[in-house]
Amino acid sequence: MGEFIGAFSGFLEIQTALVAEFYGVIHAMEEAQKMGLTNVWLECDSVLVCAAFTARTTVPWMLRNRWNTCLNFCRTIRFRFSIHFTLNLNFLHTNNDSYSRFFPMSSPVATALSAAPPYDRAKAVKEFDETKVGVKGLVDSGIKAIPPIFVHPPETLAELKRGSESESAPEIPTVDLAAVQGSRAAVVEQIRQAASTVGFFQVINHGVPEQVLRRTLAAVKAFHEQPAEARVPVYRREVGKGVSYISNVDLFQSKAASWRDTIQLRMGPTAVDPIEIPEVCREEVVEWDKEVVRVSSVLYELLSEGLGLGAERFREMGLGEGRIMVGHYYPFCPQPDLTVGLNSHADPGALTVLLQDHIGGLQVETPQGWIHVKPQPQALVINIGDFLQIISNEAYKSAHHRVLANHCNEARVSVAVFLNPSDRERLFGPLPELTSTEKPALYRNFTFHEFMTRFFKKELDGKSLTNFFRQ
Numbered sequence: 075m076g077e078f079i080g081a082f083s084g085f086l087e088i089q090t091a092l093v094a095e096f097y098g099v100i101h102a103m104e105e106a107q108k109m110g111l112t113n114v115w116l117e118c119d120s121v122l123v124c125a126a127f128t129a130r131t132t133v134p135w136m137l138r139n140r141w142n143t144c145l146n147f148c149r150t151i152r153f154r155f156s157i158h159f160t161l162n163l164n165f166l167h168t169n170n171d172s173y174s175r176f177f178p179m180s181s182p183v184a185t186a187l188s189a190a191p192p193y194d195r196a197k198a199v200k201e202f203d204e205t206k207v208g209v210k211g212l213v214d215s216g217i218k219a220i221p222p223i224f225v226h227p228p229e230t231l232a233e234l235k236r237g238s239e240s241e242s243a244p245e246i247p248t249v250d251l252a253a254v255q256g257s258r259a260a261v262v263e264q265i266r267q268a269a270s271t272v273g274f275f276q277v278i279n280h281g282v283p284e285q286v287l288r289r290t291l292a293a294v295k296a297f298h299e300q301p302a303e304a305r306v307p308v309y310r311r312e313v314g315k316g317v318s319y320i321s322n323v324d325l326f327q328s329k330a331a332s333w334r335d336t337i338q339l340r341m342g343p344t345a346v347d348p349i350e351i352p353e354v355c356r357e358e359v360v361e362w363d364k365e366v367v368r369v370s371s372v373l374y375e376l377l378s379e380g381l382g383l384g385a386e387r388f389r390e391m392g393l394g395e396g397r398i399m400v401g402h403y404y405p406f407c408p409q410p411d412l413t414v415g416l417n418s419h420a421d422p423g424a425l426t427v428l429l430q431d432h433i434g435g436l437q438v439e440t441p442q443g444w445i446h447v448k449p450q451p452q453a454l455v456i457n458i459g460d461f462l463q464i465i466s467n468e469a470y471k472s473a474h475h476r477v478l479a480n481h482c483n484e485a486r487v488s489v490a491v492f493l494n495p496s497d498r499e500r501l502f503g504p505l506p507e508l509t510s511t512e513k514p515a516l517y518r519n520f521t522f523h524e525f526m527t528r529f530f531k532k533e534l535d536g537k538s539l540t541n542f543f544r545q
């Protein structure tokens with residue numbers, strides 16, 4: 075007999091016994107998932123509920139999403155269920171096969187018992203990090219189920235909808251930069267409109283040759299697909315040298331890990347010594363950085379003009395000089411409905427220039443719900459970061475975005491460059507030109523150093539960084 079670890083009960087208003095049975099099982103499994111249990115035996119006295127584990131049984135409609143999430147979770151752990159004919163439902167967590175068979179319990183709807191030390195998530199995270207080969211390493215090992223540290227809580231999973239791929243699905247705006255030759259004012263207005271509403275847009279005709287786009291993505295992919303021996307020496311969390319290869323920037327802060335590995339490179343204001351950049355992508359990332367500097371300088375002019383400021387205002391503030399490049403790799407995920415590629419977050423910096431391949435999976439949160447950022451050949455995705463939201467006194471908006479776990483056999487690759495101010499000690503806040511008695515400054519002044527220190531204290535959890543600086 076194990077150790078008692080908890081019980082629960084829930085209020086269901088007036089419901090049928092079947093709803094109550096399903097509810098009890100779902101709730102029990104959600105609790106088991108929150109506790110990080112990996113070895114669960116569920117006993118239940120409803121034949122119908124037990125049948126639903128193995129066959130298509132009608133599940134009460136209001137519980138269907140949660141039931142599917144529950145089934146997915148059961149597939150990631152050692153799970154057994156059995157029917158018994160006493161009242162109530164018990165679930166048992168053990169480390170071996172010596173299950174006790176029968177637990178007649180009175181009242182609470184469900185009872186949890188454990189005969190094993192609780193699952194040590196911190197230890198599992200550390201062990202994964204110590205492999206130094208990321209999720210790519212897990213995929214290469216041939217796993218068929220994702221390790222529990224990657225399984226996200228039911229609340230997150232329930233709202234991960236792949237979205238409709240229909241022609242009429244809403245899209246973020248696309249701006250043709252070549253149109254400035256015809257009417258600069260029209261392009262400024264399109265960008266202002268996008269930056270002040272959804273905070274995301276794509277740009278085409280930006281002047282970057284197609285082969286440079288392809289070369290950059292291919293080089294980042296080649297880095298991640300090198301043999302493990304070549305990746306391990308670069309696997310480090312410190313960015314001191316200017317290059318770090320890791321799985322999950324927030325691996326040790328987050329409640330659940332995501333199915334993604336990343337190489338990070340400091341490109342400005344003091345760029346990494348090229349000798350430190352893995353040779354397989356060295357030339358390409360340096361070339362890509364030059365293109366980003368050119369395109370972002372054009373974008374900063376247009377964004378600045380959109381606020382009625384001189385074209386040079388953002389550039390003069392050095393907003394394109396601090397640059398971090400990240401090359402993400404999202405390998406095939408065997409259970410894409412149980413995890414994410416990248417948790418919902420807003421980018422902290424001023425502006426992000428993102429190059430994505432053809433696989434897709436990036437989504438942006440809008441008042442109409444989550445919408446896909448559809449891959450367009452040769453387009454760049456641009457998004458406003460929290461810092462620009464603050465200095466524009468919210469004339470421009472940063473948006474939450476996320477990446478679904480990749481369900482395609484082919485890995486997804488994206489390369490983002492985060493553009494930040496170069497002077498980390500200078501005081502920044504809403505620009506005086508954009509504040510007035512009618513529109514007082516919404517944020518206090520702070521240094522970029524303070525801002526980023528705050529950012530790295532939290533996980534990428536979709537909670538706003540901007541709130542810490544509001545006044």
Ligand SMILES: O=C(O)CCC(=O)C(=O)O
Binds near residue numbers: 416421477490
């Ligand atoms: O991979 C992507 O498409 C998005 C990456 C991203 O949002 C980020 O690195 O902040």
Ligand SMILES: [Fe+2]
Binds near residue numbers: 419420421475
């Ligand atoms: Fe982002």
